[in-house]
Amino acid sequence: MTTGALTHLQSLEAESIEILREVAASFERPVMMYSIGKDSSVLLHLARKAFFPSRIPFPLLHVNTTWKFREMIAFRDSMAEKYGFDLISHTNPDGIRDNINPFDQGSSRFTDIMKTQALRQALNAGRYDAAIGGARRDEEKSRAKERIFSHRNANHAWDPKNQRPELWRVFNTRLNPGESMRVFPISNWTELDVWTYIYSEGIELPSLYYAKSRPVVDRSGTLIMVDDDRFRFEPGEAPRQEVVRFRTLGDYPLTGAIRSTAATLPEIIMEMQASRTSEREGRLIDSDSVGSMEKKKQEGYF
Amino acid sequence: MSLPMATPDTDIDLWLNQQTDKSLLRFLTCGSVDDGKSTLIGRLLYDSQLILDDQLASLRKESHNRITGDEGIDFSLLVDGLAAEREQGITIDVAYRFFSTDKRKFIVADTPGHEQYTRNMATGASNADLALVLIDARKGVLTQTRRHSFILSLIGVKHVVLVVNKIDLVDYDQAVFDRIVAEYRAFAEPLGFKTLAAVPVSALRGDNILAPSANTPWYEGVALVPYLESIDVSEDRTAEKFRFPVQWVNRPDLDFRGFSGTVASGSIAVGDEVLIASSRKPAAVRRIVTMDGDLDRAVAGQAVTLVVDREVDISRGDVLSRPGETPEFSNQFQARLIWMNEESAFPGRSYLLKVGSQLVPATITDLKFRTNVNTLEQTAATKIDLNEVATVTIATDKPIAFDPYTANALTGGFILVDRLSNATLGAGTIEFGLRRAQNLTYQSFDVNRGVRAQMKGQAARIVWFTGLSGSGKSSIANLLEKRLTAEGRHAYILDGDNVRHGLNKDLGFTEAARVENIRRVAEVARLMADAGLIVLVSFISPFEKERRLAREIAGDIDFAEIYVDTPLEVCEARDPKGLYKRARAGEIKNFTGIDSPFEAPQAPELVLHGGEQEPAALADELHGWLKL
Structure with missing residues (x-):
């Protein structure tokens, strides 16, 4: 409940820290998902605060599809070195063997194999009983209904009709063998909260969030950056330099850039305030069908 | 617009x-x-x-x-x-x-x-x-x-x-x-x-x-x-009594030991004295640590790490307060309960209770009344169904720190969790602690169980038989008792029939009555074992929850669950009391194995296969296993 003494952001920060500590105290093998984006960066910052002066008492897990922006991987490694956390990177070996890529298989099959299945492999291999993620309730309609401590059965599936009631801040962290928990400490943050927090805390982000001249191609209105020589051009297509930035980071062939000149945080925040499209629009996986995120989550996607 | x-x-x-x-x-x-x-x-x-x-x-x-x-x-x-x-x-x-x-x-x-x-x-x-x-x-x-x-x-x-x-x-x-x-x-x-x-x-x-x-x-x-x-909804939580539930002990190395948590209410400053609710030991706050630097003062809502000035035992679940304004510390309280699960709540059943960061086994000891949510009328009840609200008393296995919910929602609101499925079954708000719990400390007499058992040349224990009607529980228990008596030991059989005719003759066969039946028998078994006896309990006890309850009531007394695993066809063919025949004819309702389930024990201490061997051989096997 509202305390009055703290500002809005201070309350959100304290709530998230409390959730992170509850995970560390209640589970045997927690892990934190690290996707290198802005929400992950906020999560990492919060985890450092939650356990200070201790190190973060669980590893960070990056599910690497091998199609991330090159800069994301460099940024990831520099963060791990700077803050001394344990980093685990996992790629689905079946996907590598079968040369799964976003061009031949299409976004939904690629996502299933390289993200959903890869995540399940990594969670099973690490026998993690709690996986912390940076999802927010303002992102998407099915996320808006998910608990902060979200129960998963032994197949990592979410049962939206059978969620545990979650009252006050008394979280039921109990699990049966094989079951696990997904935990979302920044559930109650909005996109604007994330940006203002990044600004006021001085949190580092990959430069992809900031506008810069980059080589892109236009695919029916979506600007795709040509990040390496694996990119498949359509006949007659050639990259051209445009000043763009990304509102969300992922696999470069599946992540749309926006035309923008916002090169600083204040400019990004102001641009966002005037923006008329939602954040996930740049992600190609959500627009497949109505309810697609809910379906993916039932299958085990974050 | x-x-x-x-x-x-x-x-x-x-x-x-x-x-x-x-x-x-x-x-x-x-x-x-x-x-x-x-x-x-x-x-x-x-x-x-x-x-x-x-x-x-x-x-x-x-x-x-x-x-x-x-x-x-x-x-x-x-x-x-x-x-x-x-x-x-x-x-x-x-x-x-x-x-x-x-x-x-x-x-x-x-x-x-x-x-x-x-x-x-x-x-x-x-x-x-x-x-x-x-x-x-x-x-x-x-x-x-x-x-x-x-x-x-x-x-x-x-x-x-x-x-x-x-x-x-x-x-x-x-x-x-x-x-x-x-x-x-x-x-x-x-x-x-x-x-x-x-x-x-x-x-x-x-x-x-x-x-x-x-x-x-x-x-x-x-x-x-x-x-x-x-609209002004602000409440000055900083002005309330200081409550700090310890969530996590922060120990990066041997030089630093801090207690991480969120200030639930009130405020605390460096130098202030705090009291640990469980041990009632005092300490003074030496540092208030955050990654942004140490604070002089922390207020309600802030997540911080406290360092105190002396070596005291503080762990997750402890609540820190100021001396003179401590929370209640008791193992019994009255609460209002909202039931949130299809499986009804019964007095006597054991659940896990979580309040703040404290997690303890707890039992609903009394269902005072149910409140009709349409009329606010209070009516008597023996169970609480999904979406019903009731006023109950709850006993926890060990004392916990709490406040009345109206004084502090974060230290007075709790959930009840199922011990097997781990589902959240209900939520409650504490009304008040029951004083007598604080006064009622168990008398520790000089003559204790060990002394009494020693006089009899044995170790007190409870042997709990579970299995279908006709599985051979009572036959095996009888043979075992005879043999123990012959060896000069003191044993006693508590049997479904003899208890139902006396102590439990007021109980029927509804689910609520069955829970109470088991609870009473388990309490009697505990008293008898405390007197130094070897207690043989022969009860169908078909539900895992009730067997678990019996084990909990036994506390530190040696408790062995013996599953007499005899196939239903065999039991029904034996039918020593003609009960299966009557159940099949519809004359007896809720008969275990026929129209009421038997939950096979998940981890019994011993399984006796009643369909394969005679009771005498099984009694021998059990006698050997008991290593008396």
Whole structure:
């Protein structure tokens, strides 16, 4: 409940820290998902605060599809070195063997194999009983209904009709063998909260969030950056330099850039305030069908 | 029609300060099915320009063939997030929504109106400052309206706005509005809300949402959004008694030992003395550590790490307070309980109770009464069903620190968790601790169980037989008792029949009575073992929960669960008392194995296969296993 003494952001920060500590105290093998984006960066910052002066008492897990922006991987490694956390990177070996890529298989099959299945492999291999993620309730309609401590059965599936009631801040962290928990400490943050927090805390982000001249191609209105020589051009297509930035980071062939000149945080925040499209629009996986995120989550996607 | 948008100032710091200085209002919407909750929230999001172009486009597409306002949009589609809900056109789970105006930030919990999802409403209410209670102007105050309002008062939501929706469908009739408001006020009067306002609106058309509507000239109050922007719900939690539930012991190396947690209420400064609730030992705060640097003082809501000036035993679950204003520390209290599971609650059953960061086994010791949520009438009951509210007494296995819920929601609100499935079964609010629990410490006599057992040349223990009727439990127990007696030991058989004819003759065969039956037998077995006896309990005891309860009651007494595993066909063929025949004929109801289940033990100490060997051989096997 509202305390009055703290500002809005201070309350959100304290709530998230409390959730992170509850995970560390209640589970045997927690892990934190690290996707290198802005929400992950906020999560990492919060985890450092939650356990200070201790190190973060669980590893960070990056599910690497091998199609991330090159800069994301460099940024990831520099963060791990700077803050001394344990980093685990996992790629689905079946996907590598079968040369799964976003061009031949299409976004939904690629996502299933390289993200959903890869995540399940990594969670099973690490026998993690709690996986912390940076999802927010303002992102998407099915996320808006998910608990902060979200129960998963032994197949990592979410049962939206059978969620545990979650009252006050008394979280039921109990699990049966094989079951696990997904935990979302920044559930109650909005996109604007994330940006203002990044600004006021001085949190580092990959430069992809900031506008810069980059080589892109236009695919029916979506600007795709040509990040390496694996990119498949359509006949007659050639990259051209445009000043763009990304509102969300992922696999470069599946992540749309926006035309923008916002090169600083204040400019990004102001641009966002005037923006008329939602954040996930740049992600190609959500627009497949109505309810697609809910379906993916039932299958085990974050 | 739109809310004024925040204009980004060229001075970003100024603008950011405005953002962070905004206060936050968490509210929930509740009411009956089809009152238009989702439509109202969709309208609030739309009017605050939070519906973005891509969402708007997909909404217009989805709104085809649905009831829409002038904007051509079915607003409820914005918030009904799950595919199952869109198919059924209803809301089945709490959805959280975010919007802000120039004056305030809002987090809205949209909660379902269906009776079976009342638990989700309680969930939404537990973190809300205010509630919008929606009423369909055509239908007036319904059962669900009363139920939800009662739950609001139970969870302690202090501010209520009665939103009389669909006022357009009753031709903006003042008489209808006045009648509904009068009826609701009469019902809500004993619920003790701090503020109660009423607004006539049409969520679909936008009447009285942002500004007073020309269609309701008779309504003199402010519109809904301005009311939500201005209402004062702040409570000075910093001025309350200091409570610090320890969440996590922070120990990076041998030189640092801190206690991490969130200040639940009050404040604490470096140098202040604190008391540990469990040990009642004092310590002084030496440092208040955060990554942003040490603080001089920490206040309610802040997540910090405290370092104290001396070596004291503090662990997760401990509560720190100031000396002289400590929380209650007891193993018994009275509480109000909302039951949230299909499986009913029974006195005598064992659950896990979580309050703050304390997790302990707990039992409902007495069901005082059930409260009818429609009339607030109190009635006697033997169990609590899904969505029912009851007043109970609860005993925990070890003392816990708590406050009355009205004094502190964070140290007085708890959940009950199933010990097998780990589901959250119910939520409770503590009313008061039971004093006698603090005074009632077990007498530790000089002559104890060990002494008494030694006199008999044996170790006291409980051997608990479980299995179907006719499986051979009593035969084996009899043979074992004979043999023990021959060896000069003191044993005693507690048998289903002999106990039911005496001590438990008041009990029937309902589920509640079976729980109580087992509880009493387990208590008697414990007393007998405490007297130094070897107690042989021969009870069908078909349910895992009750066997677990018996084991818990036994406490530190050696307890062996012996599963006499004899196939049903064999038992039925034996049928020593003719009971199976009668059960098959329908003369006996709830007969284990026929029309009532037997839950095979998951981890018995020993399994005896009654279908394969004679009782004498099995008694020998058990005697050897017991290693007396």
